[in-house]
């Protein structure tokens with residue numbers, strides 16, 4: 001359970017089980033669930049249980065490592081060994097719409113570059 005939840009944060013509500021999500025993985029530090037508006041055949045979000053607005057707000061570097069390491073594990077479990085993309089949108093210019101740190105795992109199709 002998050003010990004610093006933000007009352008209006010939709011991802012804090014998912015962590016608390018107050019709104020439903022299709023969970024893919026969880027442990028004491030993180031929760032992973034399917035994106036409600038998938039941009040690829042596989043689109044999963046990995047979030048820390050503890051609220052942090054974005055990557056600039058996380059002091060705990062081991063947590064950041066754990067989130068990325070778990071994202072890789074999940075990608076393999078989802079059969080994305082052929083390739084996938086991890087994305088961390090940050091701030092307004094970065095296209096972040098939910099202000100609770102999250103890693104997107106996108107896969108199941110070939111990705112283009114540059115992103116829009």
Ligand code: AMP
Pocket residue numbers: 010019021034035036037038045088089095096097098099
């Ligand atoms: P970003 O634009 O990087 O902040 O990404 C936020 C993501 O959260 C978007 O891809 C949304 O589709 C996704 N999202 C928003 N609300 C939910 C929800 N209730 N369950 C699952 N995914 C969500």
